[in-house]
Each structure stands twice: as structure tokens, then as C-alpha cells.
Amino acid sequence: MKKSEFIWLDGELVEWDKATVSVMTHTLHYGTGVFEGMRARETAQGTSIQFLNDHVDRLYRSAEAYNLEIPFNKNVITNAIKEIVKVNKLKSAYIRPLVFFGDGEMGLLPQDIPVRVAIAAWEWGAYLGDEAGSKGVNVCISDWQRISPKSFKPYAKGVGGYMNSTLAKIDAVKQGFDDAIMLGDTGTVAEGSGQNIFMVKDEQLFTPPIETGALGGITRKTVMEIAKYLDIDLEEKNLTREDLISADEIFFTGTATEIVGVVSIDKIAIGDGMVGKITSNIRNKYLEIVNGKEDNFKHYLTLI
Ligand SMILES: Cc1ncc(COP(=O)(O)O)c(C=O)c1O
Numbered sequence: 001m002k003k004s005e006f007i008w009l010d011g012e013l014v015e016w017d018k019a020t021v022s023v024m025t026h027t028l029h030y031g032t033g034v035f036e037g038m039r040a041r042e043t044a045q046g047t048s049i050q051f052l053n054d055h056v057d058r059l060y061r062s063a064e065a066y067n068l069e070i071p072f073n074k075n076v077i078t079n080a081i082k083e084i085v086k087v088n089k090l091k092s093a094y095i096r097p098l099v100f101f102g103d104g105e106m107g108l109l110p111q112d113i114p115v116r117v118a119i120a121a122w123e124w125g126a127y128l129g130d131e132a133g134s135k136g137v138n139v140c141i142s143d144w145q146r147i148s149p150k151s152f153k154p155y156a157k158g159v160g161g162y163m164n165s166t167l168a169k170i171d172a173v174k175q176g177f178d179d180a181i182m183l184g185d186t187g188t189v190a191e192g193s194g195q196n197i198f199m200v201k202d203e204q205l206f207t208p209p210i211e212t213g214a215l216g217g218i219t220r221k222t223v224m225e226i227a228k229y230l231d232i233d234l235e236e237k238n239l240t241r242e243d244l245i246s247a248d249e250i251f252f253t254g255t256a257t258e259i260v261g262v263v264s265i266d267k268i269a270i271g272d273g274m275v276g277k278i279t280s281n282i283r284n285k286y287l288e289i290v291n292g293k294e295d296n297f298k299h300y301l302t303l304i
Helices: 026-030 052-065 074-087 162-174 218-229 241-245 277-290 295-300
Strands: 006-009 012-015 033-035 038-043 046-050 093-101 115-122 137-141 179-183 189-192 196-201 204-207 234-236 249-254 258-265 301-303
Touching (some): 012 074, 026 093, 046 074, 052 218, 074 093, 189 241, 196 218, 196 241, 218 234, 218 249, 218 258, 218 277, 249 277, 258 277, 277 295, 295 301
Parallel strands (some): 137 179, 137 258, 204 234
Antiparallel strands (some): 006 115, 033 093, 038 046, 038 093, 046 301, 196 249, 249 258
16 A cells, blocks of 8 residues: 555544554444545546545445444535645545544443544555456356345445455455455345446346445446446346346446456356457546546546
8 A cells, every 4th residue: 555644534634654543443343434435536627536525425324324423514524535635745546534433432332432534545546456447357256145235234335344345355366356246135146345237238238226235336326327428228127147147248337446347257258258348438438537538527526
């Protein structure tokens, strides 16, 4: 990880190495915290944060879902996100706001425990590697099931839920795959370990509904808008492993991952085993949008 100079912690700019917490931090013990993953990029207009309002809104929705009352209003957090990119003099960055219960008491009921907020930003390249965009990734279907929406709130980006994702990711990498696709509790496809998933069949796009346990991804929502813009039919539909295997194209979406083709599943080639045409078109449009080159989507960029 390429450290930056400062982290925003509870309203103050703190040197990166001094932004520390007690080992008795409640979220460290019980996992109740929420976070966001966002990106800023250098555009012709200057460094811009992409989908800033969507991410801040989801952070507050996630916090509310898990009973964390953020002690700052949305304006303060929005400005802090911009500030942390600026003070670290980052031209492009991955930004990680984290809301967590601090320390003070033990026990599941987080009573008399302060809600704390940290916002870090640092340089971080493509999550699945520099070549993933052009060559695609090889994945497996995980033996680990996505946590059921009956057991957590999939629309919220909660810290503890990532134990489930991490199990799937580690197992996939141990077997030599780049990542994993997880099925939901009814056996249909939910999402990747840290990405949403789309499938192309006969020029039409399909993605599983979030009721499968998939996160309501902001890149997922953007791809839905891109599909409309490019006149590609899209349907939210339950998909099986067999649907995926017989797909023409598959791709992952996410802020860290961006848009990356899935070229094989369990060593079976998808389509011709290369990143497909529709995947490439959508990826290119996405990159135009986040790089400030698509006027019709410029409202999604916030100059810092
Ligand atoms: C489990 C999971 N699903 C989907 C996504 C994609 O969401 P977004 O596009 O908002 O980054 C992420 C991103 O972090 C994720 O962790």
C-alpha cells in the first residue's frame, strides 16, 4: 500500500502512521462498521471524485442500517472526502471512508461507545491487476455461499459481511483463480467476492437482483445507465451457474475493479474465451465517463 501523508480522523487531519485506534475498539471485536470505496481521477478539468454523492448517500444508508449514528452531517463528510485527496496532493486516488464503533465498553450492545469516522486516500491501481481490463479474469464458482439477505442487509456496505467475501477470495486465489463468483442462498448467482456481475446473452444484458444478497453497487447502477444510453436491453433476473457457462460474455463491475471481463469459470471458457465486444463497449464508455470525457455523464464528477 502506498501510504499518503494524512488520514482524516474524527474531524482532524492526522499523520497516516498516527491515525491509530485502541485494540479494544468495538468494531474490531464484533465487526459492526460500514465503509465506502470510491475513486478520484485526474481529468482534463482537474482531479475529480466520481459518484461522490452516491457514495456519501450509501455510507449514510449503510450506517443507519447498522445503527451507527454518524456524528457529522453529509456536508462535513463530503468536504472531508475532497479535502483528504487535496491535502495528500493526490492526482488520482482510492478513497476509503470508514465508520466504526470506538472503544469504551464490551458486549454486543454498543452503548456509550462513540461512533468514529476515518477517511483515508491513497494511490491504488486496478484491483484485479493492470492486465485484467484487456485480458479479463479467470474465476471459479465459490463453495462459499453469499450471506443470506435474511442474515444481513445487502444494500449496506458493512464491515463484518466481508468475512464472507474474504473466505471466497482466499479459496479462489489458493486454487489459482483470480476471483470467485458467489451464489446466493437460493442457489442462483449473487455477485463476485467484491464485485457485481453482468452476463451477455444474444446481445442482451442480465444481472442478478440485489435480493440475491448482492451489494447495490454504484458501478452496477452506472452500467445500467450506460446500457440504456447505448440502447442495450437489460434485465434484472435470477441466473444459474448454467446460464453463466452458456453466456456469450460476462463481466464484473465495481469501483476498485472497474469493468473487467470474466473469460472463464471453473476453467470453462466463456464465449470465445476473450473479453467480449459488449463488455469492451461498456468498459470504454465507463472509462470515458470517469475520465470526464463524456458530457452526458459529467454530473457524476466532482472537482476537488
Ligand atoms: C461485495 C461487493 N459487491 C459489489 C461491489 C461493487 O460496488 P461499487 O460498484 O459500488 O463499488 C463491491 C465493491 O466494493 C463489493 O464489495
